[in-house]
Amino acid sequence: ISIGGYTVGGGLGYSTGTYGLAADNMVSATVVLATGEIVQASEKENPDLLWGLRGGGSNFGVVAELGVKLHPQRPDVYSIRYVYLPSQLPAVVDAINEWLKVQKDTESIQFLPFSGMDGDPYAMIDGISNSTQEEGEAAYKRFADLGPVHSTCTQIPYEEVSTHADEFSNIPGGKLTVGAHVDKFDLGQVQKSWDTWSELIKKAPQSVIKYEFYPYGKVASVPLEHGAFAQRHSFVTVLCLIIWTDESFTPYARDELLKVKSVVSGSSSQAAQESLGYSNYADPFSTLNETDEYARKLFGPNYPRLQEVKKSVAPAYLKPSILELSNMASSFTVRKILQAFKESVRGTVCQPEDEGYNLSKWAPNATKPSKIIVTPEEAEDIAKAIKVYIAEHAMTEQH
Secondary structure: OOOHHHHHOOOOOOOHHHHOOOHHHEEEEEEEOOOOOEEEEEOOOOHHHHHHHOOOOOOOOEEEEEEEOOOOOOOEEEEEEEEEOHHHHHHHHHHHHHHHOOOOOOEEEEEEEEEOOOOOEEEEEEEEEOOOHHHHHHHOHHHHOOOOOEEEEEEEEHHHHHHOOHHHHOOOOEEEEEEEEEOOOOHHHHHHHHHHHHHHOOOOOOOEEEEEEOOOHHHHHOOHHHOOOOOOOOOEEEEEEEEEOOHHHHHHHHHHHHHHHHHHOOOOOHHHHHOOOOHHHOHHHHOOOOOOHHHHHHHHHHHHHHHHHHHHHOOHHHOOEEEEEOOOOOOHHHHHHHHHHHHHOOOOEEOOOOOOOOOOOOOOOOOOOEEEEEOHHHHHHHHHHHHHHHHHOOOOOOO
């Protein structure tokens, strides 16, 4: 609720250029662990937990209270919204690249294609200048000079800044997000993203691709060891958001979203293409961590320490045990056992062909090992059931 998940996932926004990540401004937290124990996390008390909460996500317990640094803030800011025709896209991209050369820490914009109320496609620039109206008008004059078909530029109370994204939250239907990173923003790349988006909105009309141009110098200046958040590079963050109301589209939403992501970052460096994007946008990966491939990519060199922090706060009876089944001749028996007991297994069942499940040190002759992850109690029940299965099918313990 409110800023909790935003903060522990990193916390990018319009104040990033001046004050850095929300997570970097966290100084303490009150956390309810899975045991029900209430603990404090600070530099003096449970410092490793505080380190993990600074960008490690909602993996340690219920964060009931946050302590954060306070900063001075003017009462109002300059807000812009410019809407352009598709034919103006080349000029808009050029203007953004020129503005990036002189961008101040108090200035942030977002660029996105969107479907208008009339159903036609448009390009939009949203932005904030944490300044007076005169300073804001001067900062964004190049965008006004392009001749937008619609504009809304005004001074607004600072507390209204956080409501800018509400319009997407209020749209009914299914929603799925993924982040992308780019280090190349030119017309060719943007045109490819626009074309992919144009096809997507035929199936999910309210979907958007939003480029977020936040000054990143403050984020990059913080040492990597300050917190679990590891994305301290100079990439531009992109939010890919699919919104759909047709239930028949649901099974395809994830694949469509990842297709968009691949196109958005496709013209950038290999490092940007392989990035999973901003961790708070990682919907398609958060429930698909059968191996730790995704977590390793998100947290990089911070991942080993993050694992240790997790172990320190997770009670033993909630840690999963691993039941490993290896078949010396073929995967047929393993598959039959998995089939017979799949209703007993709560969690993820991994097929024998999946990568990352090498049991060679336990069973040197196994060619296609399998692994299923279960709780200790379930492991005991399944072990008993397997013995019955072996007896009923005249199998030996070696099988």
